[in-house]
Amino acid sequence: MKKHLISIFLTLALIISSNSVNAASNANNSLQINEVKSTLCDGIFSDIYATLDLERMYESNAPSDYAGIYADENGTLVLCVTEGNKNKYNKMLSNIVERQTVLTDSYSLKDNTSSVVKIEEKTYSYNMLNSIQYALDSHLDDFKIQQTAILQEKNILKITINDESMKEHITNYLYENIVGFEPDAVCYVVSESRAVSPKANHACNGVKFYHALFASSYGTLGFNGKYIDSSGKTHYGVFTNAHVAPNGEKMKISALKTVGTTRFSYIGGSLDIAFVEFNSGWEVTDRMLEESNANGIFRAATADEFYEGALTNKYGATTGKQSGRVLSTSVSVRVEYDDGVKTINDVFEFSNKTEGGDSGGPVGKQKTREVFRLYGITFAGPEDGNDFGLGIKLSNIKKAYNIQVFGSEGWS
Numbered sequence: 001m002k003k004h005l006i007s008i009f010l011t012l013a014l015i016i017s018s019n020s021v022n023a024a025s026n027a028n029n030s031l032q033i034n035e036v037k038s039t040l041c042d043g044i045f046s047d048i049y050a051t052l053d054l055e056r057m058y059e060s061n062a063p064s065d066y067a068g069i070y071a072d073e074n075g076t077l078v079l080c081v082t083e084g085n086k087n088k089y090n091k092m093l094s095n096i097v098e099r100q101t102v103l104t105d106s107y108s109l110k111d112n113t114s115s116v117v118k119i120e121e122k123t124y125s126y127n128m129l130n131s132i133q134y135a136l137d138s139h140l141d142d143f144k145i146q147q148t149a150i151l152q153e154k155n156i157l158k159i160t161i162n163d164e165s166m167k168e169h170i171t172n173y174l175y176e177n178i179v180g181f182e183p184d185a186v187c188y189v190v191s192e193s194r195a196v197s198p199k200a201n202h203a204c205n206g207v208k209f210y211h212a213l214f215a216s217s218y219g220t221l222g223f224n225g226k227y228i229d230s231s232g233k234t235h236y237g238v239f240t241n242a243h244v245a246p247n248g249e250k251m252k253i254s255a256l257k258t259v260g261t262t263r264f265s266y267i268g269g270s271l272d273i274a275f276v277e278f279n280s281g282w283e284v285t286d287r288m289l290e291e292s293n294a295n296g297i298f299r300a301a302t303a304d305e306f307y308e309g310a311l312t313n314k315y316g317a318t319t320g321k322q323s324g325r326v327l328s329t330s331v332s333v334r335v336e337y338d339d340g341v342k343t344i345n346d347v348f349e350f351s352n353k354t355e356g357g358d359s360g361g362p363v364g365k366q367k368t369r370e371v372f373r374l375y376g377i378t379f380a381g382p383e384d385g386n387d388f389g390l391g392i393k394l395s396n397i398k399k400a401y402n403i404q405v406f407g408s409e410g411w412s
Helices: 002-051 052-060 086-103 107-115 125-136 166-177 394-400
Strands: 066-072 077-082 115-124 146-149 156-161 184-189 195-199 223-228 232-239 250-254 256-268 271-278 297-300 310-315 319-336 338-350 363-364 372-382 389-393 403-408
Touching: 002 052, 002 066, 002 077, 002 086, 052 066, 052 125, 052 403, 066 115, 066 125, 077 086, 077 271, 086 115, 107 297, 125 146, 125 156, 125 319, 156 166, 166 184, 232 256, 250 310, 256 338, 271 372, 271 389, 297 403, 310 372, 338 372, 389 394, 394 403
Parallel strands: 077 115, 156 184, 195 319, 297 372
Antiparallel strands: 066 077, 146 156, 146 319, 195 372, 223 232, 223 403, 232 271, 250 256, 256 271, 310 319, 310 363, 319 338, 338 389, 363 372, 372 389
16 A cells, blocks of 8 residues: 555646646746747847838938837837838848847747737837937927837827826927927826936946935945046946936945046936046956946947836836836936926836936846846836836936946946
């Protein structure tokens, strides 16, 4: 009887073990397929970006039938075109998929490209949505607009307002100033409590960064790099937000470690940025959080790696490492700084958890087992929650200042 019971037990154990192995194997296969798919999607996006010259879209000068691009919740890349133009893009997309399948060695998905990329028809062109946003940028205060964000998946400009009575005024203004404006191109969100505020609460990227006594208020160190001034002289140091590192302040990562002094600090336009020049004895590093950490910044992300729905990692002194997605690549927002409300435009929004003290921290593209490519730095989030964050684009910092990011690949 005992032998019989032991035999049954061993049989069950073998079945359970076998099922566990199969489950683990299936999980690994699924992970590998998702990674191959994600890599192929990145290659396709990069190719589309170059083919359509999408750098022009932020100036409302993209192809007139282009309506956006995003990755959906399944990781499928979706190219959006205006109604009646789907067939026009089928051949182009087919050629791009074929080319990128070879370049990214993604042959396992060759017969299932519909799960990788597809085309959707939308009502409004990206140029139209961008023109509406641009027309409102200089009137956020006038219309009590808290934030505007282009949502490419929904093909709409989301306008967050504090006062519902302003909806009619905004709509009338757009009718008067935007040729061909239709009210369905925008949606309004009334939210009195969703104001955003700065998240200021070696210098390794992502660590606590402060000037106040005993770190009573702090932000996060963004990235190591260099700044070349108008005379051609190179200065090495670190970058964070201006509201974290005011001009002339001595910035620390601990009570006994003063990294350097803020050389420039600016808030306005599309920027909330400061550069802290190193004291003698400091050197640049690509490491994240601590020197022993295997993770670090690889390089600056390129424009063709930055799209709505892209996976992101964010590092903050308060929340640590947080994963999420890009929610919008084009946001204008009113931010409540200590010295008053300011409008900051052309920033990006992400779903990563964000709390006070995370300001200035690095945000970038990072998939499973892949390197970190820097999109920009956190600068704001909701006052009454932590379910999203806003970032200053690295590309806009580079347009304003002659800077480079230090990463494990070198300077970029």
